[in-house]
Amino acid sequence: MKKTGKSIFEERYRVVAVDRDRLLIRGVLSGRVLTINPEPETPLNQEDYPLGKLIALTDPSRARPD
Numbered sequence: 001m002k003k004t005g006k007s008i009f010e011e012r013y014r015v016v017a018v019d020r021d022r023l024l025i026r027g028v029l030s031g032r033v034l035t036i037n038p039e040p041e042t043p044l045n046q047e048d049y050p051l052g053k054l055i056a057l058t059d060p061s062r063a064r065p066d
Helices: none
Strands: 012-019 022-027 033-036 054-056
16 A cells, blocks of 8 residues: 555644644644544643644654653
């Protein structure tokens, strides 16, 4: 299977909406819109994710072991 385009982890995103149960972000270059649903015990808030904030996603499979 041939890989097309960049990985979601290779792009920067801007926050476009935030609720307690989801974060909506848009790719700066691709315009791709993603919805991030956090763990229920860690709600999101606008103080941490203000509208327009520039963020990058990290690949959890590449996390460094403790």
